Every structure is written in C-alpha cells, then in structure tokens.
Amino acid sequence: MAAVYYELIHKDAATGARAGILHTPHGKFLTPLFMPVGTQATVKTLSPHEVQNLGAGIILANTYHLFLRPGAELVKKAGGLHRFMNWTHAILTDSGGFQVFSLSDLRKITEDGVKFRSHIDGSEKFLSPEISIATQAALGSDIAMAFDECIPYPADYDYAKISTERTHRWAERSLNAATNPKQGIFGICQGGMYEDLRAESAKVIGAMNFAGCAVGGLSVGEPRNVMYRMLEVSTKFLPENKARYLMGVGTPDHLLEGVARGVDMFDCVFPTRVARNGMAMVSPQTNSRGRLVMKNSEFTEDFAPLEPNCDCYTCRNKFTRAYIRHLVRADEIFGLRLLALHNLRYLQRFMSNMREAILADSFNDFRENFFAAYEADNHA
Amino acid sequence: MAAVYYELIHKDAATGARAGILHTPHGKFLTPLFMPVGTQATVKTLSPHEVQNLGAGIILANTYHLFLRPGAELVKKAGGLHRFMNWTHAILTDSGGFQVFSLSDLRKITEDGVKFRSHIDGSEKFLSPEISIATQAALGSDIAMAFDECIPYPADYDYAKISTERTHRWAERSLNAATNPKQGIFGICQGGMYEDLRAESAKVIGAMNFAGCAVGGLSVGEPRNVMYRMLEVSTKFLPENKARYLMGVGTPDHLLEGVARGVDMFDCVFPTRVARNGMAMVSPQTNSRGRLVMKNSEFTEDFAPLEPNCDCYTCRNKFTRAYIRHLVRADEIFGLRLLALHNLRYLQRFMSNMREAILADSFNDFRENFFAAYEADNHA
Numbered sequence: 143m144a145a146v147y148y149e150l151i152h153k154d155a156a157t158g159a160r161a162g163i164l165h166t167p168h169g170k171f172l173t174p175l176f177m178p179v180g181t182q183a184t185v186k187t188l189s190p191h192e193v194q195n196l197g198a199g200i201i202l203a204n205t206y207h208l209f210l211r212p213g214a215e216l217v218k219k220a221g222g223l224h225r226f227m228n229w230t231h232a233i234l235t236d237s238g239g240f241q242v243f244s245l246s247d248l249r250k251i252t253e254d255g256v257k258f259r260s261h262i263d264g265s266e267k268f269l270s271p272e273i274s275i276a277t278q279a280a281l282g283s284d285i286a287m288a289f290d291e292c293i294p295y296p297a298d299y300d301y302a303k304i305s306t307e308r309t310h311r312w313a314e315r316s317l318n319a320a321t322n323p324k325q326g327i328f329g330i331c332q333g334g335m336y337e338d339l340r341a342e343s344a345k346v347i348g349a350m351n352f353a354g355c356a357v358g359g360l361s362v363g364e365p366r367n368v369m370y371r372m373l374e375v376s377t378k379f380l381p382e383n384k385a386r387y388l389m390g391v392g393t394p395d396h397l398l399e400g401v402a403r404g405v406d407m408f409d410c411v412f413p414t415r416v417a418r419n420g421m422a423m424v425s426p427q428t429n430s431r432g433r434l435v436m437k438n439s440e441f442t443e444d445f446a447p448l449e450p451n452c453d454c455y456t457c458r459n460k461f462t463r464a465y466i467r468h469l470v471r472a473d474e475i476f477g478l479r480l481l482a483l484h485n486l487r488y489l490q491r492f493m494s495n496m497r498e499a500i501l502a503d504s505f506n507d508f509r510e511n512f513f514a515a516y517e518a519d520n521h522a
Numbered sequence: 523m524a525a526v527y528y529e530l531i532h533k534d535a536a537t538g539a540r541a542g543i544l545h546t547p548h549g550k551f552l553t554p555l556f557m558p559v560g561t562q563a564t565v566k567t568l569s570p571h572e573v574q575n576l577g578a579g580i581i582l583a584n585t586y587h588l589f590l591r592p593g594a595e596l597v598k599k600a601g602g603l604h605r606f607m608n609w610t611h612a613i614l615t616d617s618g619g620f621q622v623f624s625l626s627d628l629r630k631i632t633e634d635g636v637k638f639r640s641h642i643d644g645s646e647k648f649l650s651p652e653i654s655i656a657t658q659a660a661l662g663s664d665i666a667m668a669f670d671e672c673i674p675y676p677a678d679y680d681y682a683k684i685s686t687e688r689t690h691r692w693a694e695r696s697l698n699a700a701t702n703p704k705q706g707i708f709g710i711c712q713g714g715m716y717e718d719l720r721a722e723s724a725k726v727i728g729a730m731n732f733a734g735c736a737v738g739g740l741s742v743g744e745p746r747n748v749m750y751r752m753l754e755v756s757t758k759f760l761p762e763n764k765a766r767y768l769m770g771v772g773t774p775d776h777l778l779e780g781v782a783r784g785v786d787m788f789d790c791v792f793p794t795r796v797a798r799n800g801m802a803m804v805s806p807q808t809n810s811r812g813r814l815v816m817k818n819s820e821f822t823e824d825f826a827p828l829e830p831n832c833d834c835y836t837c838r839n840k841f842t843r844a845y846i847r848h849l850v851r852a853d854e855i856f857g858l859r860l861l862a863l864h865n866l867r868y869l870q871r872f873m874s875n876m877r878e879a880i881l882a883d884s885f886n887d888f889r890e891n892f893f894a895a896y897e898a899d900n901h902a
Contacts, residue, residue, distance in 0.1 A: 182852045183849075187859075189835075211851065462600065468596075472587075475567045476568065
C-alpha cells in the first residue's frame with residue numbers, strides 16, 4: 143500500500159462535496175480537513191500539544207522557511223521534522239515555490255529552477271524540483287509537494303501557458319526525484335485564471351503518479367467568482383480516487399465553496415494571522431461578518447465568552463471578551479494565544495460539521511444556512 | 523483567624539533561613555516561595571493553567587498597570603482579579619508605588635500622595651495610600667501592599683530619612699484605609715542604603731498591624747554587598763511571626779542570600795523577562811553563570827534538553843536546545859514560552875530545594891554548593 147492515499151467514503155447527493163479519509167504514515171484523518179500552518183516548525187504561539195488538542199491531525203510546514211533556517215540537514219540530524227518540533231501526527235510540507243515567488247527578492251526563473259535571494263540575509267539561493275524534493279525528504283514530512291510556479295495575478299495568457307507547462311515538467315521531475323518511500327508526493331495544478339489552462343493542467347497533473355492533487359495559484363487576488371470558477375474547472379478533471387487540496391485557503395466562505403467543489407484539504411495562515419491582529423473568528427449567527435475585532439470598545443464590559451457553546455480552551459475556560467480585549471490592548475501574548483486557540487478550533491469544528499452534513503446528504507442546507515447569515519467582505 | 527498569616531515551621535540551625543507556610547484565602551503555600559509576576563493580569567506568554575502546573579501557588583499582579591488599564595472597577599465588575607484572569611490560587615498586588623516611580627513621567631510627591639502621568643496615554647493620575655488600598659480591594663487580591671515611596675539609588679541621607687518617614691505615615695494610612703477583611707495587608711520597610719534608617723524602618727513597620735512585612739527599595743542598582751547588608755539590618759528587626767517579603771528579587775544568588783537572611787517571599791520579572799531575551803536559567807553545574815544564551819551558535823546542533831533531569835514542560839517533552847535556538851532566532855513566540863516555562867519551573871524547584879535543605883538543617887551546604895560552581899556577573 144502507498145504511504146499516503148485517499149479513501150472516498152461518501153459523496154453529497156446534491157453537490158460535489160466529499161467525505162473521506164486521508165491515510166498517512168502518521169495516522170488517518172477525516173476529510174474535508176483544514177491544516178493549521180506551522181511555517182517555521184511551530185504553529186505560531188501554540189505548543190504541539192495544544193494543536194493536537196484542537197483536533198488537528200495534520201499540519202503544514204514551509205519548506206522555503208526551513209530550507210533557509212535552520213536548514214533541512216539540521217532537521218534531519220535532529221531526527222526529522224516530527225521529532226524536531228515534537229509533533230506526533232502528520233505533516234505536509236509545501237514545495238517552497240509559493241514563498242520563493244511571494245517573499246524572496248531578485249528571483250530568476252529558468253527551466254532548471256529558481257535563483258533567489260533569501261528574505262532573511264539576502265544570500266543567493268537556488269531551488270529546483272530536485273532540491274525541493276530532497277529538502278522535503280530530509281525534513282521527513284508525510285506529504286511532500288511537487289515544485290511549481292505560482293503564477294502572479296494578473297498574468298497574460300501566454301505567460302500563464304508557458305509557466306503552467308513548465309510546472310508540468312517540474313512535476314515530472316519532482317516525481318522522479320522522490321527517494322523516500324514513506325512520503326507521499328502531491329502534484330499541483332496551475333493554469334492562471336484561464337479555464338482551458340486550468341482544465342488541461344488538472345488533466346496532466348491528475349494523470350501523473352501522484353498520491354494526491356493540489357490546486358495552486360488561487361486566492362491570490364482574483365475576484366471570488368473567478369476563483370470558484372477556476373476551482374470548479376480544476377476539480378472536474380481531477381481523479382476521484384485521490385485527495386484534492388486547495389492551497390492557501392482558509393476563510394469559512396472559501397472553505398464551504400471549496401468543499402462544494404470537491405476539495406478535501408485546505409491550509410491557510412488566516413486563523414493564526416488574524417488572531418495576532420486581535421480578531422476572533424465566530425459563526426455568522428454571532429457576527430454577520432464572522433469575526434469579532436477584540437479591540438473594539440463594545441467588548442469593554444462584555445463578560446461573555448467569544449462564542450456561546452464553543453468547546454475551545456478559551457471559551458471552555460470562560461475567558462471573557464473583556465479579558466481578551468484587555469490582553470490585546472496591552473499587547474500581551476496570552477491574548478494572541480487565546481485567539482489562536484479559538485480560531486483554529488472554530489475551523490476544526492467547522493470542517494467536522496461540514497463532514498457530518500455531507501454524510502447526511504444535507505451539505506447544501508448547511509451551506510445555505512451559513513450564507514443566509516453571512517455578510518461577505520467586499521474584497522476578493 | 524486573620525485572612526493571611528505566616529506559620530513558622532523550622533529555622534535552619536546555622537543561618538537565618540526559615541521554612542514556613544503562608545496561609546491565604548486561596549490556599550496555603552510553602553515558604554520560602556517565589557511569585558511569578560503577572561503584571562497586566564497575565565504571567566507573560568503563559569496560561570494560568572501552565573503557571574499552576576509549574577507549582578506556583580501565588581502570583582503577583584501590578585496595581586499601577588491594572589489601575590491604568592483596564593481599571594480596577596472593570597476588574598471588580600468581572601468578579602475580581604482571580605475570575606478576570608482565571609487564576610484559582612492566591613494573588614498579591616503591589617501598591618503601585620514602585621511603578622509610579624520607575625515608569626511614569628512628571629511625578630510630584632506630596633504628603634497626600636503622588637501625581638503622575640500615565641506611561642500609556644500621558645493622562646494625569648493620582649495615587650495615594652487610600653486610593654492604592656481601595657484599588658487593591660477592588661482587584662480583590664489575597665495580599666495588598668501598603669503604598670510607599672521606593673527611594674531612588676543613590677539618595678542622600680536627608681532625602682532617605684524624609685522619604686522613609688513619609689512611607690511610615692503612608693503605611694499607617696494604608697492600614698486605616700483597609701476595608702476588605704478577606705485581604706491581608708503587608709507593610710513595606712524602606713530606609714535607602716543607610717543602616718540606621720533601615721533598622722528604624724523595620725522596627726516601625728514591624729510594630730504595625732500588618733499581616734506581613736516587605737523589604738522594599740533594594741536591588742535598585744546598589745552593589746551586591748550593600749544590598750545584603752541592608753537586608754540583614756532589616757530582617758533583624760522584623761517580627762518572627764510574620765512573613766518577610768523581599769520585593770523585586772529573583773536571581774538565584776540573590777534568592778539564596780535573601781533566604782539566608784530570613785526572607786520567606788520573593789517576586790521578580792527576571793525569569794520571564796530573560797526568557798523573552800532568549801535566555802534559559804540553568805544550574806551552575808550546567809553553566810557557571812547559571813544561564814544559556816540560546817542564540818549562541820554552540821547550540822546549533824545541540825539535541826539535549828535545556829537541563830538534564832529538569833521536570834519542566836520543555837525538558838520533560840525533550841524540546842532540544844537546537845529547536846529552541848531555532849525558534850528564538852526565528853522570533854517565534856513558542857520559543858519564549860518554552861523558555862518562560864523552563865525558567866519559572868527552575869525557580870520553583872530551586873525554592874523547594876532550599877526549603878528541603880532548611881528542614882534538614884543543611885541550608886549552608888546547599889548555599890555553598892551553589893556558590894562553589896557559580897560565577898557571578900560583575901554587575902550588582
């Protein structure tokens with residue numbers, strides 16, 4: 143049996159939503175699932191035990207960051223990423239491609255790979271499919287991602303086509319570079335914001351011998367309806383028997399629409415990043431925008447928990463909105479922790495509620511209930 | 523029975539060191555003890571459950587900070603400080619005096635109290651013995667401190683005498699302002715760096731109807747031997763049947779010398795502050811200065827825990843020096859948490875080892891063992 147594989151359990155009757163199980167060397171996890179992001183071998187502000195207690199079974203770590211610091215060889219000497227950061231469940235590492243294009247300076251793309259300058263010390267570095275896969279093998283993640291180019295938005299058709307075809311060649315090279323039989327490798331479809339390129343990319347990546355298929359290059363600034371359309375075209379041509387992973391997506395509305403289009407896995411820094419900005423994620427029934435901005439004076443004497451009936455550490459222990467507001471205003475780290483714990487648990491519950499709805503063939507009701515109360519932001 | 527009282531269990535045969543029990547409305551705690559500091563109603567970076575698991579039974583919160591933000595009335599509405607911050611054990615609040623003199627601007631001292639500008643928004647505020655005690659009553663701490671002036675160092679004899687005598691009058695006013703029978707009030711001796719003033723202050727404060735006596739105005743920049751001498755003169759004249767609290771002291775050498783001179787209680791931001799600077803506190807057997815500077819390259823491939831045989835969360839879970847170094851270099855909050863947990867647990871164990879030595883009449887051996895391995899810094 144392959145190290146990593148997807149088991150389809152049930153398809154929602156009315157939509158493309160799927161309930162399944164993702165099998166990995168470090169356990170099996172119910173899908174659809176959301177992966178908290180542990181960029182630098184730590185989910186920001188939290189201990190691995192806290193992340194585990196949230197119900198998260200698989201987390202994402204960033205190859206770009208760990209490649210630069212502390213370096214994959216050091217992590218390997220430490221016994222691999224699981225041991226290094228004390229995480230006993232599964233880890234997915236991205237390929238480094240996205241960060242090379244979003245964080246580093248002076249990048250130069252050739253057929254061979256990407257030359258760039260480190261955002262930490264400005265030193266010149268090089269990543270290629272072979273180096274990315276070797277780095278991920280040294281890190282020892284359960285799932286490694288093929289090296290790709292995340293096409294900037296907007297991009298013209300010709301560039302999107304050239305880049306997507308190169309991503310396909312890099313996908314092939316990534317597969318050929320694999321050395322770790324305990325690691326599953328996922329391919330990444332691109333295609334920019336062009337339906338035919340998206341469809342073609344899904345077919346090409348879907349036909350390769352990957353353990354799963356990701357959809358990359360979305361949620362990069364395009365309008366929401368364009369994103370949903372591109373996702374639809376992609377998942378339509380992805381094989382049913384492999385996990386589908388929509389990269390970098392983590393707001394409740396996007397998660398719902400992703401699941402509705404047959405996506406099984408997501409990751410995003412959103413819940414931990416907004417926690418550090420003093421924001422609590424809540425159901426649209428509690429707040430129509432799905433969020434509480436804790437600095438607001440309306441919470442000064444609000445002695446309720448963030449969300450009624452939430453079972454997270456923060457709400458279960460009755461830390462009040464007034465106390466969290468105080469901590470946020472006083473720049474106290476414990477305030478960020480309380481919000482990160484709440485936000486990540488909120489998303490874990492959200493995913494698990496979606497799964498229940500899929501199994502009950504009532505996913506569309508669940509989705510409509512959400513959107514009936516939800517008032518989207520104008521952006522994206 | 524008084525809300526707060528001290529029970530002497532044993533005096534070390536060779537030194538002034540005492541083992542006892544401090545009784546409070548929120549439990550009884552073995553002395554000598556060290557109180558972690560929760561300045562703004564949170565021990566920096568940690569949850570109350572983590573602080574409790576360290577073995578800390580009593581923590582300190584700062585009246586000055588809470589008076590300014592969020593305000594004592596808000597905390598009272600929340601159900602008091604214990605409920606506000608979710609801390610089920612005891613809390614000692616300081617009087618605000620020290621911070622008024624160290625943090626605020628434009629202070630003006632009169633017999634009535636101190637006018638000052640908030641370090642947060644520059645607004646004009648006023649603290650007096652009566653306001654400080656009323657604030658602490660609203661916060662609902664187990665132990666409130668009398669309002670005093672912390673004399674700057676250096677100060678001439680005449681100023682030290684004038685200030686100390688005013689502190690005595692303020693002590694009396696603090697006692698008279700008490701309204702909360704569930705709260706014990708501690709007096710604070712001052713006296714600058716003058717033996718006769720220290721002795722006199724200890725006699726005056728010791729004779730008043732306080733639940734305990736603190737020694738203030740030490741560890742403010744004076745040479746180490748001066749501090750020890752002033753402490754000696756103070757504790758000599760303090761009553762045996764009350765707890766003695768040396769304020770703002772928390773390095774192992776000072777704790778040892780304080781206990782040797784009959785001190786029962788300490789507090790200091792040192793363990794949490796140095797954690798945020800990337801420093802681990804360790805025994806002098808592990809490092810002669812008693813500390814590891816985690817950024818140092820010597821820890822790059824050091825896969826040992828911070829300290830062998832340490833039972834803190836960090837060491838027990840085998841988070842390595844290499845991993846902590848990585849987190850500190852990457853500015854990850856979890857690194858600070860791992861260090862804060864370790865440092866505070868280190869001090870809890872240190873206090874409890876001192877107590878065992880006192881009970882076994884071997885405190886001097888314990889102290890000499892420490893100093894045989896310890897290489898003090900030149901400062902203070």
